[in-house]
Amino acid sequence: MTTRAPTPIIAIDGTAASGKGTLARRLADALGFAYLDTGTLYRKVAVDVLRAGGDPADAGAAIEAAQNLQKNLDLQSLKDPAIRTAEAGKYASVVAAVPGVRSALTDLQRGFAIHPPALADGTPAKGAILDGRDITTFICPDAPVKFYVDAAVETRAQRRHKELLGNGEAIEFEQVLEDMKIRDARDMGRKDAPMTIAPDAIVIDTTAMGVEAVVALAMAHVRTVLGQK
Incomplete structure (x- = not known):
């Protein structure tokens, strides 16, 4: 499926706490683009399963939650503080490894890219920016602008640990580092759309x-690529 659209698409992939989200938001604000942090979709699925008393490792429960999200996406619900917890991050990569979950969320993400929603003030979006793990390689492979953002795992763990402490979570740095290494391995090693660097990504x-x-x-x-000012 192609993702070429009348409006431009910027696709950003990268590891956890590498800074890709910050970059995406800054670019979106500067360019007047709609922005979707696709990682929050998987975090939302994990949180919904947990709130229902289920196990995110249960493929059936994860797929059901993803299908519900696909049908009833509310962008405001992606701002739920529970989505930003260490637990949500841990289980996001668990549900993301389920092919049925990825399938349910694929069209949702591509639809956002091709037909970006209006900005918060009602202004039509001039384009779309999506960040995640497989945006440049699978969701929007035809995007004219692609970035892959990374950093040393220890640096990323320090950033995430500081963020979690700031949110009131009591968690040791060593645990954050270990969880991040596990998540990296799971994201890069999954069978469906693994995280990798697209050949044409910066x-x-x-x-x-x-x-x-x-x-x-x-x-x-x-x-240079889009001619944006």
Whole structure:
């Protein structure tokens, strides 16, 4: 299925806590694009299963939750604080490894890319930005702009640990680091649409880069390819 559309698409993949979400939001704000953090879809599925008293590792329960989300997506529900917890992140990659879950959410993501919703103020979106694990390779393989964002796992774990502590979660750094390594391995090793670097993606290593430098680098590429001002 192609994802070419009248409006441009920016696809961003990368590892957890690499800074891809921050980059995507900054680009979306600057360009007037609609933004979808596709990882929140999988986090939402995991949280919905847990709230129903189920086990995210139960494929049937995960698929049912994904199908419900596909039919009744409310972008505001993706701002639920429970989605940002360490538990949600841990189980997001578990449900994401279920082919039926990925299938249920594929059309949802592609639909957002091809027909991005209006911005919060009602202004029509000038394009779409999606970030995740398989956006550049599977969801939007025809996107004219692709980035892959990464950083050293220890750096990413430090960022995520700080974020979780700031949200009031009592968790040790070592646990965050271990969970991140497990998640990386699961995301890269799953059979369906594993996380990998698209041949035509611009790779950005944020280990020693500040946010402004990352955004400037990405924006320069966007302007070159899309002619955005």
